[in-house]
Amino acid sequence: MNHPHPEAEPDAEPAGAGPLREALAAAAYGVTPSRVPLAAVERRGRLIRRRRRATVLGAGCGVLLAPLAFVALQGTDGGDRVTRPAATVSASPAPAPTPSPSPSVPAPTPRIVEPGERVTAAPGFVLWxxxxxxHWTTPDMPEGQFRSAVDGNIDRSTPGVSLQSEGTDTGVLLSGLYYGGEGTASVVEVASENGPVRGKLLELPGRPGWGVWYATAAPGDSSGDFVPEVTVRDTEGGVYAQLP
Known part of the structure; x- marks a missing residue:
C-alpha cells in the first residue's frame, strides 16, 4: 500500500535563504540615500501642466474653426459657384451713341395786346x-391815323394784306392789316428794294380774325413806284395772306 507524500509547507523558507537575507540587510544599512530634488520635480510638474492646458486649448480652437473652414470651402468649391466670363477687348473702339434730336422750337405767334395798348415800333412810331x-402815330403826324377793320372796306372772309408806309430821314415804318387766312398767323416777310425785311404781328384777344403787322426799313425801301411784297405766314410755314 502506497502512502502519500506529505505536502510541503507553503511558508517554508528554502535552505540557505536566511544567511542571504541577513547579508542584503547589512549592505542596505551601509548605503546613504541622496537628497530628493524637490525643486526640479515641481518645475517639471508645472511644465507638464502648462503643456496639457495648451493641448486642450488647441483642440478646442480646432473644434471651433472646423465649421468655419467647412463654410469657406463650401462657398468657394460648391456647385453653385458662378464663373464670370473674361471681358473681351474690342479691336476698335465702340461707336459713340447717336445724340437724340433736340425738341423743335415752336413757331412764333402774334403778340396779344389789349385794346388801346401802345406798342413802340421804332422811335416816334407808335401802334395800338x-x-x-x-391806330398809329409818326414823328410827322403825332395826332395819329386810323384804318378800320369793320367798315366793310376789307373782306375778312378772304385772305388779304394792306400796306401803309410812313418814312422819315432816319427810317421807314411799314405796317398794315392782315385778315382772312386759315390757321394761326406767325411771321411777316417784306420784300423791299434793299432785301427782305422781317416784321412782327399784333392781335387782340379772342382771335378776332384780323391783326396788324409792322416792320421798320431803311429810307427809300418804299419810295417811287416800288410796292413791297408782303407775305404773312402761318405756324406751319404756309401762306396765311399775301400782298399783292
Whole structure:
C-alpha cells in the first residue's frame, strides 16, 4: 500500500535563504540615500501642466474653426459657384451713341395786346389796336391815323394784306392789316428794294380774325413806284395772306 507524500509547507523558507537575507540587510544599512530634488520635480510638474492646458486649448480652437473652414470651402468649391466670363477687348473702339434730336422750337405767334395798348415800333412810331381797327402815330403826324377793320372796306372772309408806309430821314415804318387766312398767323416777310425785311404781328384777344403787322426799313425801301411784297405766314410755314 502506497502512502502519500506529505505536502510541503507553503511558508517554508528554502535552505540557505536566511544567511542571504541577513547579508542584503547589512549592505542596505551601509548605503546613504541622496537628497530628493524637490525643486526640479515641481518645475517639471508645472511644465507638464502648462503643456496639457495648451493641448486642450488647441483642440478646442480646432473644434471651433472646423465649421468655419467647412463654410469657406463650401462657398468657394460648391456647385453653385458662378464663373464670370473674361471681358473681351474690342479691336476698335465702340461707336459713340447717336445724340437724340433736340425738341423743335415752336413757331412764333402774334403778340396779344389789349385794346388801346401802345406798342413802340421804332422811335416816334407808335401802334395800338381797338375793336374797330388799327391806330398809329409818326414823328410827322403825332395826332395819329386810323384804318378800320369793320367798315366793310376789307373782306375778312378772304385772305388779304394792306400796306401803309410812313418814312422819315432816319427810317421807314411799314405796317398794315392782315385778315382772312386759315390757321394761326406767325411771321411777316417784306420784300423791299434793299432785301427782305422781317416784321412782327399784333392781335387782340379772342382771335378776332384780323391783326396788324409792322416792320421798320431803311429810307427809300418804299419810295417811287416800288410796292413791297408782303407775305404773312402761318405756324406751319404756309401762306396765311399775301400782298399783292
Amino acid at each position: 389796336l381797338t375793336e374797330e381797327g388799327k
